[in-house]
Amino acid sequence: MMPLDDRDAPLLTLLRVGRIFAPAPLEATEVLIADGRIAALGRDLAVPEGWPVRLVEARDLTAVPAFIDQHVHVTGGGGEGGCGTRCPEITAHEIASMGIGTVVGVLGTDGISRSPANLLAKVRGLRAEGICAYMYTGSYRVPPPTLTGDVQRDLAWIPEVIGLGEIAISDHRSSQPRQDEIERLVSEVRVGAMLAGKRGICHFHVGDGKRGLEPLRRLLTETEIPAEQVIPTHVNRHRDLLEEAADYALAFSASVDVTAFEDPGEEGLSGFDAVSRLLARGVPVEHITMSSDCNGSLPEFDAQGHYIGMRVARNTALIADWQRLVREEVLPLEQALGLISGNVAQVLGLDGQKGRLAAGFDADVTLLDGDLQPQQTFVSGKRVHARDDSP
Template identity: 80%
Template sequence: MKRHDPDLPLMTLLRVGRIHAPEPLEATDILIADGRIAALGRDLDIPQGWPVHRVEAPDLIAVPAFIDQHVHVTGGGGEGGGGSRCPAITAREIAAMGIATVVGVLGTDSISRSPADLLAKVRDLKAEGIDAYMYTGAYRVPPPTLTGDLQRDLAWIPEVIGLGELAISDHRSSQPRQDEIERLVSEVRVGAMLAGKRGICHFHLGDGKRGLEPLRRLLAETEIPADQVIPTHVNRHRALLEEAADYALTFAACVDVTAFDELGEDDPSGFDAVCLLLDRGVPVERITMSSDCNGSLPEFDAQGAYLGMRVARNTALVADWQRLVNEKVLPLEDALGVISGNVARVLGLHHRKGRLAVGFDADITLLDSQLQPRRTFVGGRCVYPER
């Protein structure tokens, strides 16, 4: 049974200007009790003497807090040696962008960093107020695990919700054979079933010539359902993005675009990627966007030699999302799905996240009129700005 946080008031009443759940509601009040939404309404009548903390924000819009399914919480990098490792992310950096939930990944370096380091950081973030999860594994095959077995990781470690980020079509990957990919995905599927989890396999796409072909074969030649396989970085270049649109339509699959914060002249941004996918007929419900923040943005020459790197941030995630609404590509309720509701469904967290509804986690972001996050509540606790 969930224990009450003694630092939280027993109840919090948010009074805001508007609520998008993600659809617009008539309600302007949100009552929070023990980390969950207890009531939604207008001018809610709270009995005298009840222990309620009141938050008055009549100029702000309440929306489901954002979910970032791809964060290098311990820092990524390492392609240029030990001095090129990226720094870990902080709870404040996460919450300042309106993000309440993150999924941690390792990436290239699973030698100086390990799944145990990742789990420790995930638990640190949870202690600081962020709802954090992780993928077991990394780029390489066989994937590093916490218990020595993928299925045991899923069954015994509550924070583990899948495998990732497993690299394909990338010179930094282990160049896994098709049968290895199929075996790993199958192991995760069974382990997730036994654990009562979605158990997604989160695939890193590089800019190699094979593109999405390994995942196309996986879905065409096996019984694995498409909703267990999530390719990310599909907007690494235009040709890959076009292939991702066809992949999504052919297999009724979800694809994850990355909100890169620095781009080459012809590289599609997260905003550009969503626009193209929609233009090609991909339903918005099958599109998600993540940040890849605190991962490395390495540069290599034509022979694959390391030239240097930059550190990715999560600011582009919110900026690209804001453009979708401000440039009228999507209405607010549909745009929220791209970084909230759709992501919750992909991760198997949709029974308690991605919506503002009675019984759901009180993960709430308050936006100003420019859609800039001003306050972030995670499980009813105001994580940004700190009280």
């Protein structure tokens, strides 16, 4: 073999690791990557003499599917306290250093100074830096801002657009959409996604308002829309909402998304506590996902809804909560991986290419040490992050 370093663009990459969870544990200890995809998994894989190959020796590390974060304010969130409270953009390094290979960019409260076009530019910039990035068209607002003037056209003609979001409900910052407006939006997304061959999910921001998940319960009860079409997020912002989310997931066999809050406050629950409670309520692990909401704003309001302060979310809590679920044996590693990998790929309609380590799948691989800390991250076979002491 002709070893190459990261400055080259090899035809092949061979990862030699200690263990592989794909997410189920495998006997294999090697991953052969060709043209950005996994070509084979096995032991003592042979490469013809003279073929250009990058050899990565990481026998003390465990290979897992690279993580997927379905809710990232890649252009920064915020603005609820004026222009001086706009949050910063996220960098490719901040994403990859947490073992995350794929992100979905989202606009939030601010759909004025930030736009879908701005979001698309950032998504394409991240792709140029090696991160697999997608986006939701729209923002909190109803009717939503779009790239082409129409939600269905965005889905049909913009490859990076995989759904609509984050539409705000049960929140004083939302557009207070009527039930018929919600139903019309979700229906448009469904048809547009069908024409584009996409899942086309509607990603709903759920605030702490008294209506909770009622608009989504009505949507699934009163229309023919399938539950897989809508994903409520931030369902752990307070305990009553989480209990409602458990009932919702069980009643409709629906998925719910937990936010890994750095500081959930007195009313909220951490990602660890929220997943633990959902599992205790009998929600199947396959119907639970976790996301970071990173670089979004964490505004504080008083009882009258007046802005009083702001913090910026990070993605470190996502990995920390996930690690704790494994370390405290709430879930075995192979099931916990679904929360930030396979389950998310299923929700987004990317499960034919991501969320597993298998021949033909995208070569998105994260290498973990014994403490479950990401040491190296590969996206489409390219190493986009390695800690200083990694080989």
